[in-house]
Structure formats: C-alpha cells, structure tokens
Amino acid sequence: MPDKNPHLNNSTPVAVMDLGTNTFHLLIAEMQGDEIKEIHHETEAVKLGEGGINKNIIQPEAFDRGIAAMHKFAKTIEEHKTQKVHAIATSALRNASNGKDFISEVKKQTGLQIKIINGDREATYIYEGIKASGCLSKSPSLIMDIGGGSVEFIICDHHQIYWKHSFEIGAARLMDKFHQQDPIPAASVTDLCKYLDEKLPLLFDAVKAYNLTSLIGSSGAFESFAEVIETEKGHKFNLKTTPTYQFKPGELLQLISRLQVSSHQQRAETKGIIPVRVDMIVVAALITRYMMQQLKLDDVIMSTYSLKEGVMVGMLT
Template sequence: MENKASAPVAVMDLGTNTFHLLIAQGTATDYTELIHEHEAVKLGEGGINKDVIQPVAFERGVATMLKFKADLDKFKVTKVRAIATSAVRNAANGQQFIDEVADKTGIQIELINGEQEAEYIYKAVKLAGGLGDKTALIMDIGGGSVEFILGNAHGILWKQSFEIGAARLMDKFHQTDPIPADAINSLNVYLQEQLTTLTGVAQKHPVDTLIGSSGAFETFVEVVELSKGNNFSLAIKNYTFDIADLTSVTDTFIRSSHQQREGMKGVIPVRVDMIVVASLVTRFILANLQINQVCMSTYSLKEGVLAEMME
C-alpha cells in the first residue's frame, strides 16, 4: 500500500453549526484518516437570520481555527482547503472573519456558493457508492442552507441550494419546546413556498430514493440502531432505513422536549435542538415527493473536496 506514504492533505468544512477538520492521506478511493474532528462552533447563533456573525460566535470560530492550525502543524500538512458556506457567505462581517482567520492562522478560507456546495456533496455521495441507475434525491441539511441534488451514478440532473437550514428554521419557527402544532403548520407552509422549484423538478423526474448526507441523518441512524441495542459505527459509508424506523424516530424528536432529547443516546449536543426542524424537513420531503425509500451517506461536502484534492 505505497499510497499511505503520500503527503497528508486537509479539508475544513466551516459550517453554520459545526466546523469539521479532516486530515487524510492516500488516494480519493483509498485513503486513511489521520484526524477527523468536529467542533460545535454555532457560528449562526443569535444572528443567522440577521445575516451577521455575533461577537461570541465570531470568537468561537477564530479559536477553533487556531486549534485546527495546531493539528495541521502536528501532521505537517501543507496542502489545505478551508471551505466556508452559508453563514459566512451571507454574513455582513463574513469577510472580516475570513481576514481575521488568515491573519491569526495563515489559513485562507474559500467562500463557495450553494451550487458548488451541491456539486461537492454529489461527488462525495457518489464516491461513497450511494448512487445507482435510478434517480435519487440527495439532501444535505446544514445549519444555514439545505442542498438538494437530483441525479444518479451517471450524473446530476438538477441541483439547488436553499437558505432554509436548521439554524434559520429554528430561529423562525422553533421558539417553544416541544414545537407547537401551529408552528409545524407554519413551517410546512413556508417549505411549500420555498421549495416550489424542487417540487416541479421532482414531477418531471420521479424520485426513487432520498439520500440524506451525514449530519442529522447520522443522528437518525444512531438513535434507531441504539434503540435496537446495536452498537452502531459510522465507519460504514451507506445505510438504508426501514421507513417505519425513520418515521418513529422523527416522530419522537418532533414531540420531545429539549430535556428529553438531551437525555437520548446518540444525539450529540450540537443537534439536540436542530434535530427537530431537521426531522420536520425530512418528513415534509418524504410526504411531498411521495418517497418511501431512504438512505444515509456518511460522506458529505468535505469528502467531496478531499476527493478533488487527491485526484
């Protein structure tokens, strides 16, 4: 396995809720992870719908980048890509954040648009072996935006990014816990209005399977598997849900209080609250597009970027 001696590369996915760092070496189809970190930065906290990064969140972001820089130094990584998405893209002080990180760490953050984000997510899910000949709808629920990609193993039919991420929806609709029925109705009406293009495209290209890209879908899987007494490992790349399990776990999240979710095994702290609106978005898509097959891919944006760097 001579590829293991290749120089390590690093990808940072600087999301609205979580900053991820992946350092790996090898090739796009056969690599070893040297480090895989997640930091709950909550960059959108308190300001996501005002399109500003609040001072406390700004500081958390910079501190996390300093921590990541120490990891890069430890593994002597010179080939680095740091990708920022919705929260930084839309924030009035997003450029200030990029400048301060460059100044303090030497890391140059790239801002990508929603279309590029969708492209990388598709590339990652395809790399994980999650696509076949039939039309699938890939959905990546971020904190700031949600990417939808319609396609199969042969290519993308359509893709679009919508600024309806979990942090935005939570700020708009999930003010009381458990989330009240009228808030759920308002959220569904809002999704209906926002996602008209998706609904139209799905009528032209009927969707066989929904593939959830990491994030909330990993939490759905973990809670389902733990409830069955299985010690589930996210080392797998693809997982197929029993639709009854998915319905049951999302029902539980939607009806639960903050305290109940906090006590659930398999729910990481950053997702304790976001998981409610993520469940509602998932259920809306399944009902609206009449999909009854759902999978999860553990690969997302960072694996897509990593593949491009290693190719």
C-alpha cells in the same frame, strides 16, 4: 477511481475544513493505493449562526468561537505536516455582513486562507462526496443536505447531476423562525410546512421530470437518526465504519414523531444525538418527513460522506 493528482505524493496527507453554520469540520486524509484513507477527523460546535443567522451577522461570541476553532485546526494541520489545505466556507460566512472580517482575522491569526463557495459549488461537492460513499445507483435519487444555514437538493445518479439548487432554509434559520417553544407547538409545525411550500416550488417542478427512487440524507441529522435507531435496538453503531445506512420507513417516521413532541431534556438524554444537534434535529426531522410525504418516497438512505469528502476526492484523485 480517477488517476491520482500528479502534484501530490501518495503518502502525504492533505486537509479539508468544512466551515458550516453550526459546526466546523477538519478532515485529514491521504491516498493509500487507490483508496482515500482518513487520518484525522474532528468537529467543533462553533454555532456560528447563533443569535444572528436570520440577521445575516456573526455575533461576537460566535465570532470568537469560530476563531478559537480555527486556531485548534491550524495546530492539528501543522502537527500532521499536510501538503495542501482547503478551508471551505458556506452559508453563514457567505451571507454574514461581517463574514469577510472573520476570514481576514483567521488569515491574520492563523495563516489559513478561507474560501467562500456559492450554493451551486457546495451542491457539487456534496454530490462528489456522496458518490464516493457508493450509495448512488443508476436510478435517479434526490440528495438532501440539511445544513444550519442552507439546504442543498441534488437530483442525480451515479453517473451525473441532473439538477441542483441551494435554498437558504437551513436548520438554524428554521429553528429561529419556528422552534421558539419546546416542545415545538403543532401550530408551528403547520407554519413550517407552509413555509416550505412557499420556498420549494422550484424543487417540486424539477423532480417532475424524474422517477426518483430514493431520498439520500447527507450526514448531519441523518447520522443521528441512524445512531438513535440502532442504539435503541441494542446494536453497536460506528459511523466511521458505516458510510451508508438504509432506513426502514416505519422506524424513521416513528423517530421523527417522537422528536416532534420531545423536550430539550429528553433529546439531550437520548443516546445517539450529539450536543450540537439536540435542538436543530427537530426541524431537520420535520423537513425530512415533509420531503418523504411530498415526494412519496419511503426509500431513505444516510451517507456519512458529504461536502468535505467531496473536496477531498478532488484533492487526492
């Protein structure tokens, strides 16, 4: 563990907001000895990209949901008397023509200052978060973070990043393009895979230089995959106490096949899939299978740690 930030008191909490395309997260934590201790974590399903993700605009209803979530976060932050606050915005606000208007309105109404980061910085934070989860080894792995607006790929080990890139092929964008009917038609699955073939040559060229041993899925849909699998086995599964999870390839691929042919109602009734992921989990599952097949990787690991934990590590250590 690196030396603690000398500007922060050991017992004073700090807050990180991860303002994504689909969900807004608030994480409040503090240092306890050499460990980062979570105090509060909440998620708001703002669906900021709904109806406008591929038009690069935040629609009025989504804009209002985002503002309401920020008011709620501001109240919680004040109640916990946090010493420092970072609000990080990614793909939706990065690309929306009215993203700056949203940031200005949040500042005006709540006093919170949002910082937009580029895809490169986003990938770095994701790496730092996953590194903190302890699932990286001395062998090269590929991290995949499937967001609503973008997907980050990072080739790395527990010492360093070798290559990283952010692609604007997030689940909300792909759902808007390919998941128009439910269940998703077989032809749309084929079209989706062809689209990924067109978008990811840069990634496939990069991985040739490394003997990848595992695919690490960063939070999001991967949490739902793990929760569904374990719940259906009759096991109690708590994401707060399970920072990493090793998938059995057969179980994961079987679940992905089920999700592909499922209806909205079937997914909504599946224990382990939270409401905000009921629709986007289909394309997230298809991307996951596509990457496993393209890279011939059966070793898939889930990390509940991601961008917000990566930002937190930098604030507290």
